[in-house]
Amino acid sequence: MDQKKYVAYVGTYTHGSSKGIHIYDLDVENGRAAERKVVPINNPSYIKKSHNGKFLYSISDEGVQSFRILPDGGLEPVNSASIRGMRGCYLSTDREDRFLFVGGWHDGKVTVMHLNEDGTIGEMADGIFHKGLGSVAERNFRPHVNCVNITPDQKYLCAVDLGVDQVKIYKFDHETGRIKLIDILRCEQESAPRIIKFSPDGRFAYLVCELKNYISVYSYRDSSKGPVFELVQKMPTRSKYHSQVSAACVLRFSRDWNYLLCSNAGDNTMGIFKVDQESGMLEKICILPVSGDYPKAGDFFPDNRHFMSLNHETNSITIFRINYEEKYFSMWGKPLKVETPNCILVSEIEQSPA
Secondary structure: OOOOEEEEEEEEOOOOOOOEEEEEEEEOOOOEEEEEEEEEOOOOOOEEEOOOOOEEEEEEOOEEEEEEEOOOOOEEEEEEEOOOOOOOOEEEEOOOOOEEEEEEOOOOEEEEEEEOOOOOEEEEEEEEEOOOOOOEOOOEOOOOEEEEEEOOOOOEEEEEEOOOOEEEEEEEOOOOOOEEEEEEEEOOOOOOEEEEEEOOOOOEEEEEEOOOOEEEEEEEEEEOOEEEEEEEEEEEOOOOOOOOOOEEOOOEEOOOOOEEEEEEEOOOEEEEEEEOOOOOOEEEEEEEEOOOOOEEEEEEOOOOOEEEEEEOOOOEEEEEEEEOOOOEEEEOOOOEEOOOEEEEEEEEEOOOOO
16 A cells, blocks of 8 residues: 655635635545645646655746745745746746746746756746737637647757647757747647647657647657657547537646546546557547536546546536546545636655654
8 A cells, every 4th residue: 555645736716715725635545635724825827846846836926936845745935036928827847947937828928937956936048929820719819828848858848829729849958948949830720739748758749639629649759850740649538429619628647657637628527548658549438527617627646546626617626536447437525615726736745754
């Protein structure tokens, strides 16, 4: 039995009564979560843990905020920094935790911030505003950078722009933190690519498209001419009998990368998929309702037998137990009440001395 302890950090919008990042203690064996405390911060719409496990970075109204992760999983504020633009929506770091990448939905901006060894966020290293027009007047009429992730070889920064149906690929300078556009991965018109994730071995990329409700699986490699993405599969995130308007939101992998979680906000379902480690392709296990409205975020428990769905419009978190053999999941306990949950990160915490 796993003796490790875990917490879930849940970011919420704070325009109502919510105050910031909620910390939940997880009972992994029994699939339970209990709220411990709330860390005040303005609108933490995305959170990211450093690769060394020492710090947590969060979006805030002021720009970006750094926290030190305490031995019990608590958070201690370190500093904040301005990104010289509108509030961001996504965060990631390079493998060495020297730079923080920020995606800007509201202003279509990619921002690179310096990171220091003590966890503080430094000055801005680079910032680029995307340009262009999209194809859907009500949603995709201008650039919206929804995700920024570096390739596993640490050479390129991929900026997913759902406003113009593109993934812009930047060459990344590890010394200066500056980025230079070298290629564009063009997606289906009106598909609204939302999030890109790479397999740990660097062979595959997974791109969820919000408005067309599918996950594109690409093979990935670097070549003498630059990065090469080749489409190998398109996997629908919804069942065929769901015809209403829906937005594919979550793209979250289990810790062993054997399973993938994807939500559909609109028909309010969550899909679980099996990942073929050799081909990278996905196999649907099940797509079922989450008993809440607008599942904007979600994550697996570390046992991969449970997951949490953050239901933004019904102010709730619902927990489910997965039966992989019978291909279904079922609600596990009562919903947890939390106002406008927006993002989640499950993290291992240090053991207290005996």
